[in-house]
Amino acid sequence: MMRWLMTSVLSLMLLSGAARGAQNPTLQGHPEDYVRADIEYGSRLYAQHCSGCHGSGGDGVAGAVLRSGKFRNAVTDPQLRTVITNGFPTAGMPAFTLDPVELTGLVAYLRNMNTFDAASTKPGDATRGEVIVEGKGACLSCHRVDNAGSRKAPDLSDIGANRSAGSLERSLRDPTSQMMPINRPVRLVTRDGRVVNGRRLNEDTYTIQISDEDGQLLSLAKSDLRELTIATRSTMPSYEQELTSEEIADVVSYLLSLKGR
């Protein structure tokens, strides 16, 4: 990536960005703001897309040393995402179409190139991760990938385009911390005593629409319910003790490869 990034562009960035950065320095991430999984994912994306021009050390384009992690015209992370997404066509840097998860990873890596030691990290292996998801992790007993698995928990077919590497890793270690409100488990008891467990798809003042544990789409009037409980703890187990760090990295790597269609 960032092939043909011209020295002049970097000079422009370095000069023009200084004042804006000073106005709002907090919008630039600090090293502690970035999750190691994102940085690691970003390092792989960098090798794939960027190192051809910028070099593996970030100094392949004269005057555009990326290693510092600080850019005057891309002081904030949103600005850096914009630079990557739009490119600098006039200077020869093309625009890159990356999904939000990839941008998060790449930005995290660019901000931490100077301290991140790729050699100290064993990157996750998506193939091994898939084996764990389908086997030891028993993930498909609740989740679904493409047409395989259960509908009990959210479909993971495009999770790699929607959740950052860091979020996925945290989700494996502490599922509740990453659970979206719409995915909070719902327990309903109808006035005739039927118990339904599922996930909310939609809700209004008078009704609620859920997908139950069998994947049936149910719409219920709240006035017909004896109980409506929204759990704030995920029913997903933590894999902190179940999987090694290497195995978690493998699973994250696999999940990041699930980009949907």
Next chain:
Amino acid sequence: MKMRRSLASAVLVLIALVSLRTSAQAPVGYERLLNAAKEPQNWLTYGGDYFSGRYSTLSQITPANVKSLSLSWAYQAPVAGSWQPTPLVVDGIMYLTQRPNDVIALDAVTGRVFWIYRHQNAAELVVCCGSNNRGVAMLGDTLFMGTLDAHLIALDAKSGRLLWKTKVAESKDGYSITVSPLALKDRVLIGVGGGEYGIRGFISAYEARSGKEMWRFYTIPGPGEPGHETWEACPPNPATYCDPEAWKHGGASVWVTGSFDPQLNLTYWGVGNAGPDYNADQRPGDNLYTASVVALDADTGKLRWHYQFTPHDHYDYDAVQVPVLADITWQGAPVKAMLWANRNGNFYVLDRVTGKFLHAKPFVKVNWMSGFDANGRPIQTRQPAGLPTYPGIQGGSNWYSPSYSPRTKLLYVSTWEFNAHIFGGTPTVYEAGRGFGGGVNQTYVPTPGDPTRNIPGAPGLPNLRRGPINNWTDAAGNGSVQAIDPTTGDAKWKFRMTDVTDTGIVTTATDLLITGGREGYLQVLDARTGALLWKTNLGAQMLNNPITYAVNGTQYIAAAAGLSLFVFALP
């Protein structure tokens, strides 16, 4: 930690019934589609079942109680424009499309939404008539939709997640898909629109599981194929710009769903107009299979037979009506028939086994032809330049679906009567992705006392949209529902409307006929007599096919007007 929501006690007291769906949502396998008529609570295909009769055996709503119908719920689409989908209802879930290519899963009892899938069309679309879509098909747990940028997509019905997407044709060359697909066996059939852009039309089948193309039938035969000779070599005539390669961009689009006879393993599809629409002189010959019905082997897509309603069409008489399959008695013998009230103004009965023409008769004023020869070929009477042709461009009927009731043995058709155009074809050069209409036509409003003379500047029938005031009046034509007896071709009764209609029809086992029109009335007629039983003003024109379905023992009627879908039931 668990959070318990307190419910207002006053609300709790009010409602005692538990609305939890009791019918589980089962996959819609091919067996269910074959037997769709046996589960009238659902609406499983575009035409209700494979015979496309749009007849329901539901009987809760009757002539005696229909006046008590009241609104259960409404759903409003967020995008303006004519709204043409026919919803599916499967085990309490309604699957609906809205502009441009959204698919929505709703609770069929309350109208509340489970999920919405939004297809992102290509930025460059070439469509003649707006962002229309006529609905989805379902097979197993999968929904299928054609898109304006000429893709076929498959969605998981439970979640709305995209399963696969297949490019059907090149949209920048004028191809689009507005038709609701037809699912049968292990496959999904689709056709392409673009008859006003010089496409070469086709019908194709895709493996439901993967989206892989299984067969393709070009609705314009290529060199060496039977029928290609009907795109004749051009006589040298620069004045008419005769096109030696007219077949390559001769139209023959497919934008209304076909039918299927499982016993014969034949699927029947109506084929659209030839292109350029109005200058037939530059494409001499019959121009097969434009303005025809084709009967295809469902396994292979091979043509078994065809019948051309309008050879060498000058008038945009698409044969895009839904083929209605019915087993009737003809001249004392049972016949597997196909009933067809065509855009060209004639009602036809064909033998659907062989394609044999049995009989036909005009159901509206017709002057483009004067009768049929022994083989059922129309004897064409092209009108002199400047004089009106009946019916006009929108035809005697059009894409909205008729209904056949096996109880009354009548075909019910929404029609446009006494409407005409003065056609003016002009030579037109084909250019990929550009309009290929080939003429400018005038709506026709006859001068009192001189039916050959137009009133200059008088408003004619609007092509698609009407405003709140009818200033064209029925002098330019009027709408009617006609109850046609297939054995005679005569109308047993007519229900006349001041304005025209683009609303389909559904009939029921209690002899209700449910339809509407451009005036915005949802109206229920007595299918035996045509008497009005009930009406309500929905406030905007109805450009789609109403359906009826049931959930938990309650029968519903769903009809869209303007941007809203309205659902009615008895209190």
